[in-house]
Amino acid sequence: MSELIVSSRPELRHPVLVAAFRGWNDGGQGATLGAGYLAREWGAEVFAEIDPENFYDFQAVRPNVSLEEGMTRKLEWPSNTFLHAPIPDLDRDVVIMLGVEPNLRWKTYSQLVLGLAQELGVELVVTLGSLLADVPHTRPAPVSAAASDTSLVEELGVEPSRYEGPTGILGVLLDACRRAGIPSVSLWAAVPHYVSLAPSPRAALALCRRLGELVGTEIELAELEQAAEEYNEQVTEAVASDAETAAYVEELERRVDLMEAAEDLPSGESLAAELTRFLREREENGEGGGESAGGPAS
Numbered sequence: 001m002s003e004l005i006v007s008s009r010p011e012l013r014h015p016v017l018v019a020a021f022r023g024w025n026d027g028g029q030g031a032t033l034g035a036g037y038l039a040r041e042w043g044a045e046v047f048a049e050i051d052p053e054n055f056y057d058f059q060a061v062r063p064n065v066s067l068e069e070g071m072t073r074k075l076e077w078p079s080n081t082f083l084h085a086p087i088p089d090l091d092r093d094v095v096i097m098l099g100v101e102p103n104l105r106w107k108t109y110s111q112l113v114l115g116l117a118q119e120l121g122v123e124l125v126v127t128l129g130s131l132l133a134d135v136p137h138t139r140p141a142p143v144s145a146a147a148s149d150t151s152l153v154e155e156l157g158v159e160p161s162r163y164e165g166p167t168g169i170l171g172v173l174l175d176a177c178r179r180a181g182i183p184s185v186s187l188w189a190a191v192p193h194y195v196s197l198a199p200s201p202r203a204a205l206a207l208c209r210r211l212g213e214l215v216g217t218e219i220e221l222a223e224l225e226q227a228a229e230e231y232n233e234q235v236t237e238a239v240a241s242d243a244e245t246a247a248y249v250e251e252l253e254r255r256v257d258l259m260e261a262a263e264d265l266p267s268g269e270s271l272a273a274e275l276t277r278f279l280r281e282r283e284e285n286g287e288g289g290g291e292s293a294g295g296p297a298s
Helices: 027-041 106-120 150-156 170-180 201-215 222-240 243-264 266-283
Strands: 005-008 016-022 045-050 063-068 072-076 081-084 093-100 124-133 143-147 184-192
Touching: 005 016, 005 081, 005 106, 016 106, 027 093, 027 124, 027 184, 027 201, 027 222, 045 106, 045 150, 093 106, 106 170, 124 170, 124 201, 143 150, 143 170, 170 184, 184 201, 201 222, 222 243
Parallel strands: 016 093, 016 124, 124 184
Antiparallel strands: 005 045, 045 081, 063 072, 081 093, 143 184
16 A cells, blocks of 8 residues: 555646645744645645655654544544645646654655655645744744755845755755756745744745745735734743843844845945946046046156
8 A cells, every 4th residue: 555645636737846844844833834824825625645654653743632522532643735726826736745754764755755746747846944043033034045956046036055964854855856856945934043932923924925936926925924923022022021032132133134234235246347347438438548537648
């Protein structure tokens, strides 16, 4: 029996696969919150899932028991679900994968995801991640990117990821896509580490905005924007009650403002190029040579 269970095979138009996983890759639940929002906003329908039996240590990732109508006990296993939907205003569809980072057999798991993507004719894979970082909650969540093709990072207009070290299932999937020749991008939003346990709609908002830019559509984000504003107010109120934390947040804000100001300054290369252009135009206009405009002859 295949570990990939497909209940229906949808006919898709130039599909893009968007994947997010709970666990190590999901600081502040920013990634899964963003992917779940897209699935709900676009009316995505489930068509496939991965059987969790051979991919999890159930002592580390335990199934949950819940009550239905206060009476019936329901057992819920770690879920890895594929949904599909048309992308509004585009002639293409999305496949959204909502999963839980597996504990075991990552290569096999990745090949199941990649195999389904190839069967469906997926043309682009985008993974969403969120990480804890030294960023203030009062500023938009910064987004970095890693890609199988550097031109995709340039197209997004985000900073390329400089990270080196241990990776999660997103890094494994990105590498598998690169080997298979499928264009892929991994978007990462930064979440304030001092509120790591609270779900971060600001991170989800930043990821959805970048995804919209990447695929060329404007995503309706009013609900996330409102949630982000409420998140900001609640965290600000909590931070204000502790003088040490408030001072730390102010320092983070100062750093961000200084970095943004530095980015607005022209680089040495741009200044040199501008000077070269100016001198060339002077020569073409006959202003160069031994006699300067308005000056004495040599």
